[in-house]
Amino acid sequence: MRRYLKPAVFLACLVPLGRLVWRGFHADLGANPIEAITHGTGDWTLTFLLITLAVTPLRKLTRQYWLINFRRMFGLFAFFYGTLHLMTYVWLDKFFDVHEMVHDIAKRRFITAGMTAFALTIPLALTSTKWSIRKLGGKRWQALHRLIYFSAAAGVIHYIWLVKADKRRPLEYGAVLAVLLLYRVAVWIGSRSKRVPGVAAPSTVGNKIVET
């Protein structure tokens, strides 16, 4: 049964794209199809980034440690939808006009943020293989892949900076991201106090931490 889980989840991750394509062929993308594709791919990029970030807290809190096997797939799908989102901008919005795009990136903050978010995922996608983990070494690989925190944050900022008035959706993504990042902060604080044996739990903040 477990054998089919990975391919099944893989197919599930393709469903958002499938829906967009289906709706495209059935003229069901509304009055402004290119805008619908841009927004759709953007939403799913952010969603997959958050799903990827949710794997570790989820597996630790529910003790379903095997979920780690899906983290890379979710991360790469975030990169996949991010690429589609970028392609929509480059092709359908700018028609490959490099001059206009450079101008946009420099002048329009939300595009700068979006490009930053995407650029940060490139090294992550390139080093997603087991070979890379071996070559870089676990510690260095893990440090590099912390870039996803910044990519997700840049993505949320990109969304906040592009809406005209209604900041509710981007702030909802921001709230989820904040919770997922807070988990890391909590773990980090917890691990720091564990370094010194005999020190009480992090709640006794007033105590001086003795370096050993």
Place this chain on the structure above:
Amino acid sequence: MLIRKSEGIRSSEITPRSLYLSRRKFLAGLAAAGAAAATAGGVREIISPSATVHAGNKINGLQKSPFSTTETITPYKDVTHYNNYYEFGTEKTDPAEEAKNFRTRPWKVKIEGEVAKKQELDIDTILKMAPPEERIYRHRCVEGWSIVVPWVGFSLSELIKRVNPTSKAKFVEFTTDLDMNQMPGTRRPVLDWPYKEGLRMDEAMHPLTLLCFGMYGEDLPNQDGAPLRIVIPWKYGFKSAKAIVRIRFTEREPMNTWNVMAPNEYGFYANVNPNVDHPRWSQAKERRLGEFYKRPTLMFNGYDQVASLYSGMDLRKDF
């Protein structure tokens, strides 16, 4: 009254039975409204069934206008399902869903401010002020998309003439309806409700400025600003206020909602201008809905005849 549309009739457009059966009462209410409006000293409150004048009511006696463009008209389906009408939600498809039951009768418009006589006009009085014209206008949103819509109405100047503004009237302010029960979007302060817009007096009196109550030969659908709106084709779409309940003549430049929301992004004049970018996106090009490639944006949305209104003005400053 059945709607004659080539794509067939959606079940959502079938006149509800209760309205169909009460139409005679509705017409009687109209007649009473007309009679009451004719009497000096105010309009009597008309108790009529909460009647929504369904889009689909054909407007008779349409005259053609020399102001119409010959460009391809945007399909009705697109113009009625892609709307910025935040009172009904901030997604483009929200207004079509949420405005379905918006009541457009009875409807009164308050005329206030620098006028000879403050009054409250019933909409059906207003509709009779001049023969309805079909004006096929380009409509350009500040977001960078555009459509071509066959509006129905007559020049706003027809109404202005009849309400006798005083010499102190230099501007006109328009207020959109605000009803939290019918307008779910207004329960959040996404914008500073009620929606307000304004024009300089010469802009308001310009023949192009349209007092609009229909499109595609029929009454305005709710999501497009029923029952009464203005359309100023050489300005960004947010200037063309919908569901107007108040027209006030002022001495000083009135505030407009989007300018209050983001003063560095949305101005009072908001003339379509490819040379003045929005701070966050370029205005040099636009996507005409239905077209694949973007097209260059035209100064004043192609309505050069208004250029003389702004001679001597720095349109980068007065954006």
